[in-house]
Amino acid sequence: MTDPVRRSIGDDVAAVPVVNIANVLTVFRIVLVPVFVVLLFVGGGDETAWRISAFVVFAVAAFTDQLDGRLARQLNLVTDFGKMADPIADKALIGAALIGLSVLGELPWWVTVVILAREIGVTLLRFWVLRYGVIPASRGGKLKTLLQSMAIGLFVLPLSGVFHTAAWVLMIAAVVATVATGLDYVWRAVALRRSAA
Secondary structure, eight states: OEEEEEEEETTEEEEEESSSHHHHHHHHHHHHHHHHHHHHHGGGGTOHHHHHHHHHHHHHHHHHHHHHHHHHHHTTOOOHHHHHHHHHHHHHHHHHHHHHHHHTTSSOHHHHHHHHHHHHHHHHHHHHTTTTOOOOOOHHHHHHHHHHHHHHHHHHSOOOTHHHHHHHHHHHHHHHHHHHHHHHHHHHHHHHHHHHO
C-alpha cells in the first residue's frame, strides 16, 4: 500500500510508501512513550535501576527523533503521515517526560507549564497560518529541542551534586530557548499573514 504523496525522481514519478524506515522510527518513538512513563514511575520513581532504564528508553526515543527526519529527507521518504505523526511523537515524548518529572517532584511545574504552553501555542499558530503557508522549523527550534532533550535526560537520571547543577543549567537554557523561539514563531506567523493579505 502506498501513500498518495508523490515525489519526483529525475523524470520518473514514484509513489512514497507509508511503511518506510522513517515512519517506522516515528511509530516506534510513539510506542516508547508509555514504556518510558512506566519505567519512570516504577518503585515510586526512587529506584536507581529503573530510573536508568527510563533514561535509556528516553535517549533511544530522542535519538530516533533526530534520525527519522534526516532519513526521510535524504531518502526522499517524506509522507503526509510522517509530517503529521513526527510532531505528535515529539510532543508526546517531551510532554510525558516533563509531566512525569513534575509529578515526581523532580521538576517544578512552572517549567513544565512554560514548555508545554509554548509547544501547544506554536502548534495552534501553525494551524492559524496554514492556508497562507507553512512556517518551517528554525535552527533555534532545533536547538530548543536538543536542549530540552538533554536537560530532561539528565533530570531522569538519579543525579546529585555538580551533575544535578548541570541539569538545571541545561534546563534553564532550554526554557530560555523555548520562550525565545516561541516569540519568533509568533512574529513569523503574523508576518506571513500580513504578507499573504
